[in-house]
Amino acid sequence: MNTPADPMLPVPEIPHNHKQCVHDALKMAELLCVERGVQLTAIRHQVLELIWESHKAVKAYELLDRIRPLQAAAKPATIYRALDFLLAQGLVHRVESLNAFVGCSCSGHQHEQLLLICKQCEEVEERMAAEVMQVLAEEFRQAGFAAHSKAIEVHGLCKKCVG
Amino acid sequence: MNTPADPMLPVPEIPHNHKQCVHDALKMAELLCVERGVQLTAIRHQVLELIWESHKAVKAYELLDRIRPLQAAAKPATIYRALDFLLAQGLVHRVESLNAFVGCSCSGHQHEQLLLICKQCEEVEERMAAEVMQVLAEEFRQAGFAAHSKAIEVHGLCKKCVG
DNA sequence: CTGTTATAAGATATATTATAACATTCGCCC
DNA sequence: GGGCGAATGTTATAATATATCTTATAACAG
16 A cells, blocks of 8 residues: 655655644734734634645635524625735735635745645645746746736645555 | 747747647547547537637636527527536637637547646647646655645746737 | 437536625724 | 724625536437
């Protein structure tokens, strides 16, 4: 079942401490919002926390269901407004191809990202992929195209699921 | 209003003969369907033709409105089924980020594509971008990711609109 | 021509995703 | 504590997509 270690791959995976991971993301979000003078209100914070429950992309109406224990009166607009805010602050990404949302794992920087979306476990890995972005930029230049969007989504099987 | 010619850009644009362009695309579609032993039925042909009316990405319900003069009884499923077929045959692309559809300009080949989506004129340019795909493949290897999807969508301003 | 099988299309209903519009409340500044 | 803008509540509806069941047609063998 297990494939032998690939000599090309660097260090073996550090086991993922998700509690820590979420904690860091939330702390970072709080910090950034203070810095920027915008309000990470209770609802927005809760939505962000719900999104970070896993690394899977999560749907708006799923968030709605999951926030109801905390916000009994929540309506679609409640979620979409929180999402609008979080997207604007770069704290989450919208996964266009899934109509779903995922926490941004490097919220500090404005950046282009590559999103690797696993069809099996549904987790989304975010990568900077500087070289890809650079080659893309050259392609845009050739096409005379002024790119705005900054996310590239690719579906497939992640390392854990491809085994 | 006009920007001077950019010395980096190759030949000036060949004026686009859209009638020819559509004709070619439809002929190619007919040929491929015969080759593959699948049926390009009247509805499917009409939908493909409607999609090719422009190089803009077109919405399913817009197609529905536009096919009604020809197919008075058309319902959402009519369009979605035709689209499913056309997508399966690689004759059109789904633009995930717009929930819209656009004709595939190189239907013959199975291939990876870069879709340059103009925010202003809404046209979609399809490019092979071999080098981009190659660098991406290397990135996937590093991530241990087995990519399935083959389309990359980028929003921005096209050559005509950026001027 | 007729029966058989597979595929396509019609028809209805409903699920899912997202926004509009307007009212109300909250938090902050003065 | 009054005014202002941001945030949230509330209701309604728009836009996108699929499920399911029925009916029709194509293709082909006998």
